[in-house]
Amino acid sequence: MSGSAAFDAWSAGKSYEHYMGRWSRLVAEKFVPWLSPPEQAAWLEIGCGTGASTAAILAGAAPRSILSIDPSADFVAHARAAIGDGRASFQVADALKLPAQPASIDVVTSGLVLNFIPDRPAALAEMQRVLKPDGLLSFYVWDYPGGGIGFIHAFWKAAVEIDPDAAKLGEGARFPFCTREGLLALCREAGWREVAIAPVEIETRFEDFEAFWQPFTLGAGPAPGYCMSLTEDHRARLKARLAERLGATGPISLAARAWMVKASRRG
Ligand SMILES: C[S@@+](CC[C@H](N)C(=O)[O-])C[C@H]1O[C@@H](n2cnc3c(N)ncnc32)[C@H](O)[C@@H]1O
Numbered sequence: 001m002s003g004s005a006a007f008d009a010w011s012a013g014k015s016y017e018h019y020m021g022r023w024s025r026l027v028a029e030k031f032v033p034w035l036s037p038p039e040q041a042a043w044l045e046i047g048c049g050t051g052a053s054t055a056a057i058l059a060g061a062a063p064r065s066i067l068s069i070d071p072s073a074d075f076v077a078h079a080r081a082a083i084g085d086g087r088a089s090f091q092v093a094d095a096l097k098l099p100a101q102p103a104s105i106d107v108v109t110s111g112l113v114l115n116f117i118p119d120r121p122a123a124l125a126e127m128q129r130v131l132k133p134d135g136l137l138s139f140y141v142w143d144y145p146g147g148g149i150g151f152i153h154a155f156w157k158a159a160v161e162i163d164p165d166a167a168k169l170g171e172g173a174r175f176p177f178c179t180r181e182g183l184l185a186l187c188r189e190a191g192w193r194e195v196a197i198a199p200v201e202i203e204t205r206f207e208d209f210e211a212f213w214q215p216f217t218l219g220a221g222p223a224p225g226y227c228m229s230l231t232e233d234h235r236a237r238l239k240a241r242l243a244e245r246l247g248a249t250g251p252i253s254l255a256a257r258a259w260m261v262k263a264s265r266r267g
Helices: 013-035 052-060 073-083 120-130 150-162 164-169 180-189 209-217 222-227 232-246
Strands: 042-046 065-070 088-092 105-110 131-142 193-206 252-264
Touching: 013 052, 013 073, 013 131, 013 193, 013 209, 013 252, 042 052, 042 120, 052 065, 052 073, 065 073, 073 088, 105 120, 120 131, 120 180, 150 164, 150 193, 150 222, 150 232, 150 252, 164 222, 180 193, 180 252, 193 209, 209 222, 209 232, 209 252
Parallel strands: 042 065, 042 105, 065 088, 105 131
Antiparallel strands: 131 252, 193 252
16 A cells, blocks of 8 residues: 555444445435446446435436445445345455456446546556447546545645645555546547546535544544544644634535546447
8 A cells, every 4th residue: 555545444344434435325316317327237336335326327227236345344344235136236346356247248337436546547448348338438527627526625725734744645646547637538548439528526525623523533544544643632623723824613614526437438
């Protein structure tokens, strides 16, 4: 694991749900209609986490089946228990070694995952390997360089004010390719065809500052992993700085923006 990935803590399903799953679900609900997938399709989902996007696909895409994989056994167990739909199955597996035969899947998808895979060209090639010739490739990632997830952007901004070394840990610095141009280049280099890219935005609303802060103390995900690695004194200073910036009382509403990508397989 590289230094900047040191806090990518992917476990503790309930904590992840509270920190991110509830928001990624809102993106997935907009992504599925944009994708306009065929009904009765065989889906493969990479990096299902706690099943936020799996649920949106089952609710909105009328799939025949969906195999959802994630390397975190904890997340897979959480998703399996939460979903309970006969069309869905879950497996512990990695994006670089998908548990599917060549040319066997109608729709390959992945929500908020690709940036966490160091060898992205290999991941895109593996997605193509399992896709049928007329199938649909798809994924979405947060628009990290463009502000991405407002509440995480605010967290890292305050963190860097207190500890300049935290600058290399923020997702904006780690994932500069998550722009329209960067994603287009990545897909073209992989030989994906008819690439379409569109932005999607959701509102993340917290009833007050404590509701904003509490998910960062749960340890699931890069920013919470960093937050819980700090000394108590350092964490208290970070919390105070954030309260100063965002307002210690009243609701907090911030935008979160992602890029949606769809394409067809190389002919
Ligand atoms: C931000 S979460 C997204 C989870 C879910 N798709 C969602 O929308 O809530 C990133 C997920 O990517 C998974 N992940 C990280 N590296 C992976 C890899 N090499 N192959 C597949 N999944 C991976 C993590 O375990 C985690 O569940």
